[in-house]
Amino acid sequence: MKTSTTRQLLTSVSLMSLICVTGFANAKSADAWTSAGVLGSVSSIANTNLTLFEVGSTAPIQTVVNPTTIFGGICHHCGQFQPFKLVDGSKVCSMCGCGEPNLECIGWEHFKSYDAANVLSSLPEGTGIRVVFNTDGNSASGIKDLYITRKQALVPVSGITSISSTDLLNLLKPIGVNSAKLVNGGSLLQLNLKNDWTAKKAVQLNTLLAKDGGKVLPLVPSVTK
Numbered sequence: 001m002k003t004s005t006t007r008q009l010l011t012s013v014s015l016m017s018l019i020c021v022t023g024f025a026n027a028k029s030a031d032a033w034t035s036a037g038v039l040g041s042v043s044s045i046a047n048t049n050l051t052l053f054e055v056g057s058t059a060p061i062q063t064v065v066n067p068t069t070i071f072g073g074i075c076h077h078c079g080q081f082q083p084f085k086l087v088d089g090s091k092v093c094s095m096c097g098c099g100e101p102n103l104e105c106i107g108w109e110h111f112k113s114y115d116a117a118n119v120l121s122s123l124p125e126g127t128g129i130r131v132v133f134n135t136d137g138n139s140a141s142g143i144k145d146l147y148i149t150r151k152q153a154l155v156p157v158s159g160i161t162s163i164s165s166t167d168l169l170n171l172l173k174p175i176g177v178n179s180a181k182l183v184n185g186g187s188l189l190q191l192n193l194k195n196d197w198t199a200k201k202a203v204q205l206n207t208l209l210a211k212d213g214g215k216v217l218p219l220v221p222s223v224t225k
């Protein structure tokens with residue numbers, strides 16, 4: 001017990017030091033990127049064509065990424081927000097000296113090839129993405145910015161419209177949910193989380209909703225190449 005408390009303390013101290021060194025310079029941009037555009041999640045991918053769930057859109061939307069789309073997310077290696085053009089996704093990160101391809105920094109794993117489809121389909125189902133279109137509100141204009149925000153999730157659900165928001169939040173406490181909101185007429189569940197969304201949490205979410213007669217709808221991103 002004592003050892004683990006000491007370890008926690010040391011971890012907190014070193015984390016605080018890290019925040020002192022890197023955090024403040026990025027604090028402002030961190031706020032901006034996690035609230036940019038509209039919250040979505042990936043339904044399916046075919047090359048550069050994406051079908052997305054999106055807050056405010058009744059049906060999944062069709063859109064496209066292109067070489068100049070700015071991808072971004074938290075770098076797995078240094079914890080900073082890392083933006084880059086998709087065309088530079090396979091180039092070595094110039095931000096933190098990790099020596100890895102940009103798309104690995106924000107995708108958090110090695111990929112056979114560094115393209116949008118491989119990275120986006122590797123995310124845990126329902127992982128939040130912030131999407132800004134080239135023309136505001138027009139998905140057909142293509143994606144200008146796509147930021148992976150792992151402390152947000154957007155999951156298609158059914159059967160939980162009768163659960164009060166207080167009961168819903170209590171129900172989802174075990175997976176570290178800070179806030180839960182049913183959107184799009186009750187067909188999507190928008191979550192803000194204490195920690196990163198994971199594939200395990202997606203499974204747990206289904207189990208928790210089933211207690212009150214709800215369920216997670218199939219949302220495995222399917223990739224066609």
Ligand SMILES: [Zn+2]
Nearest residue numbers: 075077078096
């Ligand atoms: Zn980095």
Ligand SMILES: [Zn+2]
Nearest residue numbers: 077093098105
């Ligand atoms: Zn990196």
